[in-house]
Amino acid sequence: MIPAIITTGCSSPGEREIFNRLKNDPETRDWIVLHSLDIANHVKQVSGEIDFVIIIPSKGVLCLEVKACSKLKCQDGLWYYGFNQEPDPRGPFKQASQAMHSLRNWLVKCRPGLSRVVFWSAVVFPYIEFKKTSEEWHPWQVIDSRAFRARPISNLIEAVLNNARNFLQNGHAAAWFHPESREPYPGQCEAIARVLRPNFEFIESAKTRAIRKNEELKRYTEEQFVALDAMESNPRVAFAGPAGTGKTLLAIEAAKRGCSAGRKVLFVCFNRLLGKWLEEQTSNLNPLVVTSTLHRHMLKIAGQQLKPRESQDSSFWYNELPFQAMEKLLESEGADFVYDELVVDEAQDILRNNYLDFLDLSLKGGLATGRWRFFGDFEKQDIYNNAGLSLEEFIKSRGGHAPVFSLRVNCRNTPRIAALAQMLSQSQPGYTKVLRPDNRVEPELHYYCSEEDQQQLLVQILQKMYEEGFSGGDIVILSPKASGQCAVKVNTIPWKDRIKPYETAGKGHIGYCTVHAFKGLEAGVVIVTDVYRVTGPGADNLFYIALTRALHRLVVLAAETVKSEVRNILLQRGRG
Known part of the structure; x- marks a missing residue:
């Protein structure tokens, strides 16, 4: 046929x-x-x-x-x-x-x-x-x-x-x-x-394929807008769901709807790279919609210039900065920074009392009686160890007993990528449905015995992806390590010159960064490197986040020692 x-x-x-x-x-x-x-x-x-x-x-x-x-x-x-x-x-x-x-x-x-x-x-x-x-x-x-x-x-x-x-x-x-x-x-x-x-029968160009895939993803995500429609009459709503359920694009749509209604909207997230992308996506909504990371917004209000010492000091971010920003809000000139509506993406990273106190002062009516939409994965993506509140604690103590709308339909990943992420992360409950069609391509899991072996595998995978028509801009290399990443060590021509830090990578370059930094974002091809653990405190959630960033292709490079962990997960699943 x-x-x-x-x-x-x-x-x-x-x-x-x-x-x-x-x-x-x-x-x-x-x-x-x-x-x-x-x-x-x-x-x-x-x-x-x-x-x-x-x-x-x-x-x-x-x-x-x-x-x-x-x-x-x-x-x-x-x-x-x-x-x-x-x-x-x-x-x-x-x-x-x-x-x-x-x-x-x-x-x-x-x-x-x-x-x-x-x-x-x-x-x-x-x-x-x-x-x-x-x-x-x-x-x-x-x-x-x-x-x-x-x-x-x-x-x-x-x-x-x-x-x-x-x-x-x-x-x-x-x-x-x-x-x-x-x-x-x-x-x-x-x-x-x-x-x-x-x-x-004609060969589809890489550019045309990218346009088609983006339109396809947009269409599937827009099917999720019914969630916003269903909760429109509620002034306060938390939208909770695992990775890939369209939370970020729903948050953008919520900000757009607030703007269309003439409301002054504050749209914040925790992650710096995600904040930069959200700002680009909502630039046409200025001045009614102010989009920023939470920390950058607090710095702006406090009139604070970040000092090198403070950039590495968690106490500054978690304690000093929120208090400085709140002091400004309590002064008369702080009225310019009070909003009609609050939209928060990756909200699981912001459920910390100091942050919530600041947001409470930033919203007309406060969190208990004001209008807000929180979007987050409160089960698997809280990786910053902020000693924060659970979603239930937040809603009960300061969220005005807001309803929670559960998002369970995956509109980002292919069925095979979604199945692997759900299986290896052992997430419960899982997806009720995956909207995207099966591209019949299995995620790849490769094991390496040494750093040199891993670098060779990475180069082979990159060569393969280029041969299949993907460009550098389609590919992101993720690592749980903050330093000594495999991508940095590649010295093979031409890949050495094509791999750049994600934040500064040009349009045709292959970007690399940590899993932490890439949280909330996605890429056509995701290659996860430097995997030495997939279970245990922190490791399982980080691995889950890495896997669910992939739109079309997923490749994991894991140490040989990880085989036994994967085998145990599969055995437990078989017994279940």
């Missing part, structure tokens, strides 16, 4: 059934079937289409037209299919015949050696009985619902070509036909398919 699977764009249930029957019939194993073949050189039209081109060794080529209608009428030479009142003056038999002759003429022009191959046409009506006879078609060119339900599809197709060969043998102006001919031979069948393929 070419293509091997029926596309989602095929809306005809009859075509789908015929496709599956042709694919699964054991007698068709030597056939070549092209589905939905466009014809550029049509004898009567600018272009045309054949539903199925069936190439059978020793028999011929059958062009099959499918009319999957539940009602058929022919009146005054005009054909009406189903309840559609748009008439077709050609009718299905002429349509199939013209398409067949167009195809044969073009093929013989390209390959004169195919001129003795039998080409014929037929029409299948899978849902209705067709009893009408006419000089315009042979009765054996009709496959109606009675035959379709009673006999294997292979038997029906072969019967048409056998009748066609008998018809030609009886001398009907077909001097070119030799009854004893076994054409098309297997080699000719393959040649016919090779000649036809360029007419309907």
